Every structure is written in structure tokens, then in C-alpha cells.
Amino acid sequence: MFMNCRRVRKLTFLQLVSMCCILSVLVVCWDNVDHHVVSHVKSYSYRYLINSYDFIKKSLSVSPEEAARFGSFPYLFNNKNICKDQDVLLLLFVKSSPGNFKRRQDIRSTWGNESYISNELGVVVKVVFAMGLPPDMPSQSILQNALYKEHMNHGDLVQQKFLDTFHNLTLKLLLQFRWTHENCAHARFLMSADDDVFIHAPNLVHYLQDLSRQNVRDxxxxxxxxxAPPIRRMNSKYYMSFEMYQWNSYPDYTAGAGYVVSGDVAAKIYQASQSLNASMYIDDVFMGICAISAGVSPQEHVYFSGEGKTPYHPCIYEKMITSHGxxxxxxxxWKVATAPEVEGISxxxxxxxxxxxxxxMLLCKPHFSNTYSCLAAFT
Incomplete structure (x- = not known):
């Protein structure tokens, strides 16, 4: 009996210590935890109103003249004939920074190799790199000279006269849709991707070919x-002021790292952007606002990655579309994902x-990187 009482007291003491530790952590972190949880609950409950009504469109609408200020920068490098007289399955715009020469060359040699895609997959995919001016003024002229040589060698750079910075990403989005409208409106699909994204070109092409045969639209x-809730912390990279965006939730949107739209949607987004305030510098959110205005809704694809890398394994490679980082x-x-032994592994x-x-085992464990969902394990 004495031993049982001692064990009970010891257990109670350990429980009290544990509870005190938990409460201490909560007291220290409560502001952040509370703000994060509450903002997401409020945001998700507000989501239906945001996606169903047009008050966002009305609040961000501007005159065509004012909207034109955001997308009318002159071209410094351009090749208007990239798509001319070709049956383009996919126009693939890669958002690149001027100094990322190696990334662009790696892409041209792997998943963005147009000759490989044409010879091995039998379709036309055009890869274009979109960028602004180097933001570092002292080295700007040196970089521009190097970019000129790159453009003359490859003919796949499209550059406009705005500074290539995080807060100008929406200008890069406008560049993509404007250039497509002017020079490649007949492409059946348009894809936007970051230059640190890996794209499994064969899987993507086969998927889009199936959609094209079905004449998919919207x-x-x-x-x-x-x-997703706007981030109101001023020290955040993604800070959004109430003056710029007053609502508690963003419209549904896809991660800007990589997404695909059909040709008709590309045309609708371009038209919507001609009457909206593009000072919204989070480009994928602005895309969602354009889509609401155009009556288009995003769809989830479990093999498009968010912010994180997908796990390295042949069972993943067999169906992967994109991986970020x-x-x-x-x-x-590229070598391991397109190896012959991957095909038919399942x-x-x-x-x-x-x-x-x-x-x-790879996708259904708790993790913090935003890659494929657990649902991908069953598809």
C-alpha cells in the first residue's frame, strides 16, 4: 500500500511537471499560435464568400488606362516568332532571375530540351524564360551583356524593362500572359514555372495530350x-496590408511554383488583368483574383508540388509532374526520373x-514541406 501511494504521488508529480511545461510553452507562444489558428479558421470560413461573389473584383477594378501602367513595359529581349507556324501543345514560361545562367542551361539540357521533346515525345513544346532587369545597378550592364549573348545563342529570353525583384513578380505574370496573347495565343496549354522547379516532361506531355484529345476547356x-489568410505581420516576406487587400481570405489559387492553364483560360486571364490593380505583388494570389473575375476555378492535381521537394524514389517518379526547390x-x-526502369514499376x-x-511511407507522415499530399499514394 505504501509503495502504491508513493507511485501515485510520483506519477502525479510528473503529470504536474509536464502540465507546467506545456502551459509555459503555450504562454510564451500563445500569441503566435492563437493568431495562426484563428486567422486560418476565419479565413477558411470566409472562403465561400470570396470565391462565390465579385466584391473582390469590384474593389480592385481600375480603368483600362491605369491597368495598362502595370503591363506596358518595353521589351529589351524578345523573339516574336518562337511559336510562329507551329502546332504548339504547350508554351512553358519559366520565371527566371537574370543572374541564374546555370539554372537556365540545366533546364535547356534536361526537361526543357525542345529537341528531346519533339523527337522522343512527338509534340511541340516551346520554353521561354521571362525576366526583368537585374536589380543590382553596379553590375547591371555586365549582366545585360551576358544576357544579350545568351539570347543570341538560344533565342528564348523575354525581358521587360522593370526591376526583377520579389515585389515585381506580378509584373512577370503580366508579361507571360501579355506575351502569350500577342505571340502564341494558339498554344493549347500554357504553363508557368519557377526556374528551381523540376518538371517531368514525359509525364506532363502525356497528361496534356490526353486532355487535348478530350478538348478540355476552363x-x-x-x-x-x-x-489562405493574408499575412498581416509586417516582418513577413508575404506581408499584406489592409489598404492593399482588406478581406480575411484570399481566393483559391494554385502555388506559383508551377501550374498549367488551357489556352482559353490564358486568354481570359489576360483580359481580366486589363482591368485590375496589379499592385498586388503576390503573383499567385493576383492570378486567383484574375481567375475569379474570369469565372475560372483552380483544380488540385496531386502530383504538382507546392513549396517543397518531392521524395526521391522510382515509385514517385512514375507519376510526378513537378517538384520544387x-x-x-x-x-x-532528370537522369534517375526518366530511367527506363521507372516505367511500369507499379x-x-x-x-x-x-x-x-x-x-x-513517404507521403503520409507528418511533415512541414509542402509537397505531394497523402492522397497521391492512392492514385
Missing amino acids: LWIGHMHRG HEDDVRYL SGLLGKLYCTAVKI
């Missing part, structure tokens, strides 16, 4: 963000069971 696919390993990933009952088990 298509906008990617990694969806639903009911690849600055130095694009050539390696064929047959045993193959399906094996890959499902592997993907459950």
Missing part, C-alpha cells in the same frame, strides 16, 4: 491553396501494392 491545375540537382533528377498487383506502400 482548365487550371496545380497545387491548390484553399482559403531544385537549384543544383536538376541533371541528376504494374501488376505486386507492383501496385509495393508502390502504394512506399508512397504511404
